[in-house]
Amino acid sequence: MTYCVGILLKTGLVMLSDSRTNAGVDNIASFRKMTVWEQPGERVIGLMSSGNLAISQAVVTYLEEGLGEGGDTILTVPSLFKAAQLVGQAVRAVYTEVGGTLEAKEPGAFNVSLLLGGQIKGRRCRLFQVYSAGNFIHASDRTPFFQIGEHxxxxxxxxxxxxxxxxxxxxxxxxxxxxxxxxRSNLSVGLPLDLMIYRTDALKTELRRSIDEGDPYFEQIRQGWSSALRNAIKAMPDVPW
Amino acid sequence: MTYCVGILLKTGLVMLSDSRTNAGVDNIASFRKMTVWEQPGERVIGLMSSGNLAISQAVVTYLEEGLGEGGDTILTVPSLFKAAQLVGQAVRAVYTEVGGTLEAKEPGAFNVSLLLGGQIKGRRCRLFQVYSAGNFIHASDRTPFFQIGEHxxxxxxxxxxxxxxxxxxxxxxxxxxxxxxxxRSNLSVGLPLDLMIYRTDALKTELRRSIDEGDPYFEQIRQGWSSALRNAIKAMPDVPW
Incomplete structure (x- = not known):
């Protein structure tokens, strides 16, 4: 399983992903699920994926190498919208190659879900969710976050x-x-985490950090949150009737 | 959808259920999902259900009327374990009647999940989860709660x-x-709620209450919880790196 969350804000973008992949509970591995393409002053684009790892790795390769002779890559597309279209095309290219075989073995096995966020110089900062068919939606002020995987x-x-x-x-x-x-609630989501923070119009990431077991800040807020929740529960009156 | 939670404690039992049922998002109704059989001094048994409403209503009727001439009912079984067995038999009786037809129309459509808790005089207070096949597990000190539906x-x-x-x-x-x-997160779970509290060896319910929109205590803890969470979040330091 996977948990990734992307947040589009008035003043920026946050992306966070876990690292656990599994093919059955007895076959667990750790893979980075976030890829960031950064050309300071020019573009920052982050991609997170859940679902079939072979599909999402193939999509990333297509994004970097382009889908055909002379076609755009993730480093040449002129806007985030065009980047989302390119992701959709890459998903469909992978579907053309392996979708039939995967689905013949198990209906629904062609399963991938992606979050794409960032900004290209002169354009808006945006966040998209791309589905298995390569279609996509974008986040807005009313729905500022998208989650994929165990949401x-x-x-x-x-x-x-x-x-x-x-x-x-x-x-x-x-x-x-x-x-x-x-x-805490799902064993198939695991550390390390990858966190990216981007501030609109900066055209470079403000923060990229991997967070693993024992990270002092993450431990601090985990423990702080647990004790704050316990205190909040204690402070509220029990059922009175 | 549904959300029900049953909690087995050292000193008692808590059961809580919502009331929303739906056949598609355009066909929403309200049904009580908790049934309590109470004979003060003799037995208290609560049952909550999620899944196909026709199945769970049929199960309740079988529990009250018995499965055959002279057979036990929920009011005559001598222990909670026997009550769980009776629930399992009732589920399988309904499966025999309609399971084939339901599954032929849609695989997995014979779908019911039940929580059964309570105590009979001279026996232990117990909590069981009964599955669609009529098999069941019981709660213990290591896993004191069961949830069914949108958990x-x-x-x-x-x-x-x-x-x-x-x-x-x-x-x-x-x-x-x-x-x-x-x-808050799932529109297909809705008020009113039914709450039952039982204290071990009391052999009568300590509390049975329906909780609807505007209930002062529920409003108080909902708002108290929201503001406690917001304060806890504010009190924790933002990402420092």
Whole structure:
């Protein structure tokens, strides 16, 4: 399984992914699920994936090498919208190659879900979710975050506390707390995490960091959150009737 | 959809269910998903169900009327274990009647999940989860709660804060907060709620209450929880790197 969350804010973008992949509970490995393409002053594009790892790795390769002689790559597309279209084309190219065989073995096996966010010079900062058919939607002020993979455990905290005008570093904290809830409840989501923070119009990442077991800040907010929750529960009156 | 949670504690039992049923998002209704059989001094048995409503209603009728001439009913079984066996038999009786037809129309359509808890005089207080095949498991001190239906949104708070030695009225508060997270994140779970609290060896319910929109206590803890969460988030340092 996987948990990735992408957040589009008034002043930036936050992306956070876990690293656990599994083919059955007895075959667990760690893969980076976030790829960032950064040309300072020119473009910052992040991609996170969940679903079939072979599909998402093939998509990344297509994005870097282009889909045909002289075609665009992720480093030459002129806007995030065009980047999302390129991701969609890459997904469909992989589907053409292996989709039939995968689906013949198991219906629904052609399964990939991607979050694409970033900004190219002179264009808007955007966040897209790309589906298995290569179609996509974009985040807006009313729905500022997208989740892929095991999304339910970590959704309540985002539903309650995240808004479009949240500061990027506060949103990153919320994303980490959302991830913490998911890590606790689903063994198939695991450390290390990859975090990226981008501030609109900076055209370079503000932060890229891997977070592993024992990271002092992550430990601090995990423990702080647990004890804050326990205190909040204690402070509320028990059922009175 | 549905969300029900049953909690077995050192000193009692808590059961909480929502009321929303739907056949598609355009066909929503409200049904009580909790049935309580109570003979003060003799037995208290609660049953909650999720899945196909026709199946769970048929199961309740079988429990009350018995499965055959002179057979046990939910009011005559001598222990909770026997009650769980009776529920399993009732599920299989319904499967014999309609399972083939349901599954022929749509694989997996014979779908029901039940939580059965309570105590009979002279026997232990117990909590069981009964599956679609009529097989069942029981809760213990290591896993003191079971959830059926839309369980993920409300699981993190129980994972963090609930233990076997939690007091029943505190556990009921946790169940209500777990329900609140689910109500906020999934439209197909809805009020009113049914809550039952039982204290071991009392042989009568301590509390049975329906909780609807505007209930002062539920509103108080919903708002208290939201503001406690927001304060806890504010109190924690933002991402420092």
């Amino acid at each position: 339910k455990y970590g959704k309540p905290i985002l539903d309650r506390a995240l808004a479009y005008d949240t500061e990027p570093r506060t949103a990153a904290k919320l994303a980490l707390l959302s991830m913490d809830s998911t890590l | 993920k949104y409300g699981k993190p708070i129980l994972d963090r804060a609930l233990a076997y030695d939690t007091e029943p009225r505190t556990a009921a508060k946790l169940a209500l907060l777990s329900m609140d997270s689910t109500l």
